[in-house]
Amino acid sequence: MNNRNDALALDRADPLAALREQFSLAPETIYLDGNSLGVPPTASAARAQAVIGGEWGEGLIRSWNTAGWFAMPRRLGNKLASLIGAAEDEVVVTDTISINLFKALSAALRVANARDPKRRVIVSERSNFPSDLYIAQGLIEQLDRGYELRLVDDPSELPAAIREDVAVAMITHVNYRTGEMHDMRALTEHIHAQGALALWDLAHSAGAVPVDLNGANADYAVGCTYKYLNGGPGSPGFVWVARRHQDTFSQPLSGWWGHKSPFEMNPVYRPDNGVGRYLCGTQPIISMALVECGLDVFLQTDMQAIRRKSLALTDLFIELVQTRCKEYPLTLVTPREHAQRGSHVSFEHPHGYEVMQALIARGVIGDYREPHVLRFGFTPLYLRYVDVWDAVETLRDVLATESWRKSEFAARGAVT
Amino acid sequence: MNNRNDALALDRADPLAALREQFSLAPETIYLDGNSLGVPPTASAARAQAVIGGEWGEGLIRSWNTAGWFAMPRRLGNKLASLIGAAEDEVVVTDTISINLFKALSAALRVANARDPKRRVIVSERSNFPSDLYIAQGLIEQLDRGYELRLVDDPSELPAAIREDVAVAMITHVNYRTGEMHDMRALTEHIHAQGALALWDLAHSAGAVPVDLNGANADYAVGCTYKYLNGGPGSPGFVWVARRHQDTFSQPLSGWWGHKSPFEMNPVYRPDNGVGRYLCGTQPIISMALVECGLDVFLQTDMQAIRRKSLALTDLFIELVQTRCKEYPLTLVTPREHAQRGSHVSFEHPHGYEVMQALIARGVIGDYREPHVLRFGFTPLYLRYVDVWDAVETLRDVLATESWRKSEFAARGAVT
Numbered sequence: 167m168n169n170r171n172d173a174l175a176l177d178r179a180d181p182l183a184a185l186r187e188q189f190s191l192a193p194e195t196i197y198l199d200g201n202s203l204g205v206p207p208t209a210s211a212a213r214a215q216a217v218i219g220g221e222w223g224e225g226l227i228r229s230w231n232t233a234g235w236f237a238m239p240r241r242l243g244n245k246l247a248s249l250i251g252a253a254e255d256e257v258v259v260t261d262t263i264s265i266n267l268f269k270a271l272s273a274a275l276r277v278a279n280a281r282d283p284k285r286r287v288i289v290s291e292r293s294n295f296p297s298d299l300y301i302a303q304g305l306i307e308q309l310d311r312g313y314e315l316r317l318v319d320d321p322s323e324l325p326a327a328i329r330e331d332v333a334v335a336m337i338t339h340v341n342y343r344t345g346e347m348h349d350m351r352a353l354t355e356h357i358h359a360q361g362a363l364a365l366w367d368l369a370h371s372a373g374a375v376p377v378d379l380n381g382a383n384a385d386y387a388v389g390c391t392y393k394y395l396n397g398g399p400g401s402p403g404f405v406w407v408a409r410r411h412q413d414t415f416s417q418p419l420s421g422w423w424g425h426k427s428p429f430e431m432n433p434v435y436r437p438d439n440g441v442g443r444y445l446c447g448t449q450p451i452i453s454m455a456l457v458e459c460g461l462d463v464f465l466q467t468d469m470q471a472i473r474r475k476s477l478a479l480t481d482l483f484i485e486l487v488q489t490r491c492k493e494y495p496l497t498l499v500t501p502r503e504h505a506q507r508g509s510h511v512s513f514e515h516p517h518g519y520e521v522m523q524a525l526i527a528r529g530v531i532g533d534y535r536e537p538h539v540l541r542f543g544f545t546p547l548y549l550r551y552v553d554v555w556d557a558v559e560t561l562r563d564v565l566a567t568e569s570w571r572k573s574e575f576a577a578r579g580a581v582t
Numbered sequence: 583m584n585n586r587n588d589a590l591a592l593d594r595a596d597p598l599a600a601l602r603e604q605f606s607l608a609p610e611t612i613y614l615d616g617n618s619l620g621v622p623p624t625a626s627a628a629r630a631q632a633v634i635g636g637e638w639g640e641g642l643i644r645s646w647n648t649a650g651w652f653a654m655p656r657r658l659g660n661k662l663a664s665l666i667g668a669a670e671d672e673v674v675v676t677d678t679i680s681i682n683l684f685k686a687l688s689a690a691l692r693v694a695n696a697r698d699p700k701r702r703v704i705v706s707e708r709s710n711f712p713s714d715l716y717i718a719q720g721l722i723e724q725l726d727r728g729y730e731l732r733l734v735d736d737p738s739e740l741p742a743a744i745r746e747d748v749a750v751a752m753i754t755h756v757n758y759r760t761g762e763m764h765d766m767r768a769l770t771e772h773i774h775a776q777g778a779l780a781l782w783d784l785a786h787s788a789g790a791v792p793v794d795l796n797g798a799n800a801d802y803a804v805g806c807t808y809k810y811l812n813g814g815p816g817s818p819g820f821v822w823v824a825r826r827h828q829d830t831f832s833q834p835l836s837g838w839w840g841h842k843s844p845f846e847m848n849p850v851y852r853p854d855n856g857v858g859r860y861l862c863g864t865q866p867i868i869s870m871a872l873v874e875c876g877l878d879v880f881l882q883t884d885m886q887a888i889r890r891k892s893l894a895l896t897d898l899f900i901e902l903v904q905t906r907c908k909e910y911p912l913t914l915v916t917p918r919e920h921a922q923r924g925s926h927v928s929f930e931h932p933h934g935y936e937v938m939q940a941l942i943a944r945g946v947i948g949d950y951r952e953p954h955v956l957r958f959g960f961t962p963l964y965l966r967y968v969d970v971w972d973a974v975e976t977l978r979d980v981l982a983t984e985s986w987r988k989s990e991f992a993a994r995g996a997v998t
Contacts, residue, residue, distance in 0.1 A: 190639045199643045206639045214630045214868065222815055223606045223622045226947060227615045235815060262863030264837035265681060272724065292849050297838035297863060300851035304836030308688065308725070317849065343847075392864065399638055399651060399867035420720030421680035422713035431759075431952050433708050433733065435716035447678030447713060448808065451815035452630065453866030531642060536847050 167486065167555070176482075176551035182475055188463050189396070189548045196553045196560075198532040201370060201510045201543025204396030207459040217455045235451050239423070240442065242454065243404060245461045246395075249469055250368060250387065251378030252406050258441050259457055260423075260449055263369060263390040263403035267301045269417040269444055270386040270405055271336060274363045275305075275313070276415040277385075278333035282361065285333035289324070289362075292317040295342045298367055302336060321346060325356055332362040339377070340370035340508030343535050345500035347375060347508045351382040358383065369393065372404075373460075374476065374509035374545075376469040379406055386411070394509065394545060396460035401453050405444045412440045421446035463547055475546035476509045479554055483511050483542060486558040494565040499539060510543040524564040530557045583902065583971070592898075592967035598891055604879050605812070605964040612969045612976075614948040617786060617926045617959025620812030623875040633871045651867050655839070656858065658870065659820060661877045662811075665885060666784060666803065667794030668822050674857050675873055676839075676865055679785060679806040679819035683717045685833035685860055686802040686821055687752060690779045691721075691729070692831040693801075694749035698777065701749035705740070705778075708733040711758045714783055718752060737762060741772055748778040755793070756786035756924030759951050761916035763791060763924045767798040774799065785809065788820075789876075790892065790925035790961075792885040795822055802827070810925065810961060812876035817869050821860045828856045837862035879963055891962035892925045895970055899927050899958060902974040910981040915955060926959040940980040946973045 167173065177183055190206045191197070197205060221233040230236045243257035250257070260266070271288070278285055288302050299315065306313040318327045321341075328335050335357045340347045354364040365386040371377050373394030379387055387406040391397030416437035422428045423445035426436040437443035464472075480500075487496060499512040515521050515538060522534040532542040542557070583589065593599055606622045607613070613621060637649040646652045659673035666673070676682070687704070694701050704718050715731065722729040734743045737757075744751050751773045756763045770780040779801040787793050789810030795803055803822040807813030832853035838844045839861035842852045853859035880888075896916075903912060915928040931937050931954060938950040948958040958973070 190635070192640045192642060195642070197642060203638075203643045203646075205642065206634055211631060211634050214634055215627060218622055218627050218630055218814070218872075219606070222619075224608045226608060226611070226613060226621065227619045227949060228942075228947075229815070230619075261678070261681070262837070262865070264863030265677070265835060268835055294849075295838075296841070296844075296847050296849055296851075299849050300836045300838060300841065303851045304832070304834040307832075308834035390864070398634070399645070400864045400870075401866060401868075403863070416720070416723075418720040418724035419681060419684055420716045421678070422711075422716060425712070425716065428712075429952070431712050433710075433712055433715050435712075435719045447680030447819070448806070448816040449678070450817060450866040450869030452817075452872065453869040454816075456634075456868065526644075531644075533643060536845070 167482065170552060170555050173551040173555040180475065180551070182467060182471060182546055183550070185463060185466065186548045186550070191548060194529050196530045196557045198530065198542040198544065198557060200545035201374070201393050201541070202533055203392055203399060204394060204460065204545065205548060206398070207396055207463055209459040209462065210398065210456045213455055213459050214452060217452050238451065238454055239445055239449060242457055242461065243441070245458065245465070246372070246404060249377070249464055250372055250389070250406065251380050253380060253409070255440050256409060257404055257406045258444055259391065259402050259404045259454065260445050261403055263367070263388050264297045264301050265419065266388040266403045266405035266444070267298055267367065268305060269419055270365055270388055270407070271302060271305055271334060273407070273411070273415050273417045274334045274365050274386050277411055278363050285331055285362070286313050287316050287332045288313060288334050288336055289316045289318070289327050289332050290336045291321065291324070291338070292319050293341060293343060294338050295367070295369065298336060298338060321348065324353065328357055328360050328362060330360060332360060334363045334365055336365045336367070338367040338369065340375065342370055343512060343539055343541070345508045345510045345512055347506050349505065350377070350384065354382045354384050370508050370510065373464060376473050384408065391457045391460065395457070396463070397457035398453055401457050402449065405441070407441050407444060416443050419446040423447060423449070472546045476544055477504055477507070479544040479546060479549060479551065480507060480509065480511050482551060482554050483544065483558065486554065487513065487561065490558055491562050491565055509545070510541055512539050512541045514538045515540055521564060525560060528560050528564065530560045583898065586968065586971050589967040589971040596891065596967070598883060598887060598962055599966070601879060601882065602964045602966070607964060610945050612946045612973045614946065614958040614960065614973060616961035617790070617809050617957070618949055619808055619815060620810060620876065620961065621964060622814070623812055623879055625875040625878065626814065626872045629871055629875050630868060633868050654867065654870055655861055655865060658873050658877065659857070661874065661881070662788070662820060665793070665880055666788055666805070666822065667796050669796060669825070671856050672825060673820055673822045674860055675807065675818050675820045675870060676861050677819055679783070679804050680713045680717050681835065682804040682819045682821035682860070683714055683783065684721060685835055686781055686804055686823070687718060687721055687750060689823070689827070689831050689833045690750045690781050690802050693827055694779050701747055701778070702729050703732050703748045704729060704750050704752055705732045705734070705743050705748050706752045707737065707740070707754070708735050709757060709759060710754050711783070711785060714752060714754060737764065740769065744773055744776050744778055746776060748776060750779045750781055752781045752783070754783040754785065756791065758786055759928060759955055759957070761924045761926045761928055763922050765921065766793070766800065770798045770800050786924050786926065789880060792889050800824065807873045807876065811873070812879070813873035814869055817873050818865065821857070823857050823860060832859050835862040839863060839865070888962045892960055893920055893923070895960040895962060895965060895967065896923060896925065896927050898967060898970050899960065899974065902970065903929065903977065906974055907978050907981055925961070926957055928955050928957045930954045931956055937980060941976060944976050944980065946976045
């Protein structure tokens with residue numbers, strides 16, 4: 167592509183273009199960080215008022231039933247299901263992704279060890295999002311039964327690392343830093359062939375790429391709703407459990423929302439049937455209610471259409487950076503192969519931090535990840551092709567002026 | 583008291599009366615369930631709009647720093663501290679009370695067993711809020727190291743049950759059903775004399791009665807913000823850790839928010855110093871932001887003034903029920919002794935469920951707890967003495983008409 171009009175033409179032909187109207191977008195900003203925090207659906211503000219003024223203020227305690235608060239984790243889970251290849255009553259929206267990972271990993275170890283008590287290894291990648299590794303470390307330390315976290319340095323080493331001593335492979339589908347995507351079906355097949363269970367982290371997948379948990383025969387999955395799903399800052403996470411595992415064990419965070427009869431107030435825990443037992447305590451209703459506003463936009467299209475536009479946006483971004491900024495030391499980190507790419511693109515630059523600060527100052531918001539990585543997220547529901555063009559032009563300006571060199575040390579530390 | 587004018591006179595003399603204006607109260611409703619879900623502070627609606635429109639919509643990802651989102655659990659913890667006798671950097675607002683209990687109980691067992699590995703008993707009450715017992719059961723099952731949950735049937739049995747084999751006494755300060763309050767200082771002293779640790783649940787205490795965690799030399803505490811603190815439906819819980827225990831162990835839900843340097847993205851967990859290590863994953867910011875609106879009202883008064891009015895309201899309610907409804911089979915469950923009473927009052931009635939449904943239908947909202955218990959919460963920030971008078975008159979009308987008998991079976995099950 168050689169000029170901005172070509173990008174505008176793509177926007178005119180974009181079947182998803184109208185969905186952009188359903189988001190409240192900051193003026194004079196090109197937001198390429200929806201992979202970290204999505205933008206507000208326009209419906210969110212009114213929904214918050216309805217929950218606060220009507221459901222909370224007037225309905226008061228009755229709203230746990232009359233406004234469906236108590237049922238919300240299950241209801242939203244069912245709305246989310248179609249985006250990730252899950253069926254009814256397999257997903258609940260609740261707690262945080264890290265806490266859901268603790269639940270799922272705990273349960274997966276029980277299932278794996280009931281089959282074969284000798285398996286003591288959890289496999290993951292050193293480049294996984296650190297919180298996932300921390301949760302595994304915390305659980306291993308707590309259990310104190312000789313479990314081990316085996317980390318590979320490169321995705322290509324995963325198949326060999328997943329062997330007969332492995333209980334659970336805890337894999338993040340799309341890498342938060344590189345944007346590299348695993349083949350969920352093939353890797354799950356390998357994991358199962360080795361007698362282990364597959365636990366998938368969908369943080370950078372849900373709403374970003376088509377996911378088919380049941381089609382891949384996965385065992386457990388967790389994810390968040392505040393990135394591509396536009397649920398709001400820190401909005402609750404989700405946990406999916408394959409139906410075949412749901413009733414085998416309860417998970418250790420066995421709070422009253424996961425009880426079979428929570429209002430009987432029985433002193434003995436009896437887990438609910440199905441995925442309900444993955445609930446724990448009373449949920450933050452206002453934050454959770456807004457998750458629905460984001461999901462409702464997704465239900466007006468489908469993940470195949472979103473994927474087509476996502477690949478077109480990331481293809482265009484890569485092409486424009488590599489042609490229009492070719493004289494600068496930018497190294498593409500994200501795979502060119504569509505099948506291995508999520509919905510964000512990362513480039514390394516020796517002064518990545520300062521480049522990103524300069525971009526943000528000019529209204530192009532991406533983010534920076536140690537070390538040296540400029541990360542740009544592409545969210546097809548509200549991004550245009552012309553935004554991609556304008557973002558690359560801004561990047562080129564930044565690189566050309568190199569004003570970022572002067573503030574190199576002053577700026578560092580101001581934004582994390 | 584013999585007439586409504588006496589109640590109105592008490593309201594005119596009430597030093598807290600003006601605070602009522604800072605809450606959005608439902609019309610024609612006397613809300614006696616603030617011990618279950620508080621009402622909205624008037625500031626909440628505008629705060630939600632500012633967070634959604636300004637901080638989220640315009641600040642976008644930058645608001646994690648610029649709007650203080652990342653620091654919010656610590657900042658709100660410090661605001662809450664004075665209400666529960668905690669010091670700076672001892673409390674964080676985060677996650678749910680059940681999850682915080684799991685963290686605190688896990689850490690407490692580590693501390694207790696580092697001192698004496700033979701102690702394998704967790705003591706609590708069978709009448710404790712069930713979710714607390716479920717969490718202990720889940721942890722015991724997960725650890726699978728011979729821990730045991732010892733439950734007493736009556737509070738008077740606690741001292742004898744807390745003996746040389748006990749690791750942790752997990753005690754709820756004010757009983758959710760009866761409103762009975764423990765002497766935190768005396769019981770903690772006994773727990774320590776027996777070589778055990780004291781973990782307090784403040785669900786019905788924070789904002790309800792004066793609490794002095796440091797004065798009582800307590801070890802751990804958890805609580806919620808959606809009851810007396812008016813944080814909103816399911817707003818995040820809190821966890822307090824005595825400074826002497828903070829740096830001894832990390833807790834097993836070791837997510838990235840509890841890491842010493844979360845943005846270094848190091849694959850190895852290193853717990854933050856202090857109570858920060860009790861954080862786990864990304865928090866629901868919109869729900870959490872509203873917690874501050876509730877706390878800001880408390881900071882205009884103090885817990886001693888609130889306690890004086892709370893006791894006056896509950897004394898009046900007990901007196902009026904026992905004089906004006908004396909011909910009906912109502913049995914006071916809550917202690918008359920001030921030192922043993924929280925801020926709610928419970929009466930048993932053989933048809934408690936139906937009586938409560940009839941009360942709610944007439945705009946007096948309390949709640950029902952199995953078996954037979956009518957529970958009425960008294961929240962001094964927004965309740966008047968005349969509300970107490972009017973509530974008892976409504977109760978008397980309900981009992982006199984006995985219309986609830988007819989719908990006994992039809993109504994049951996509609997509200998939980």
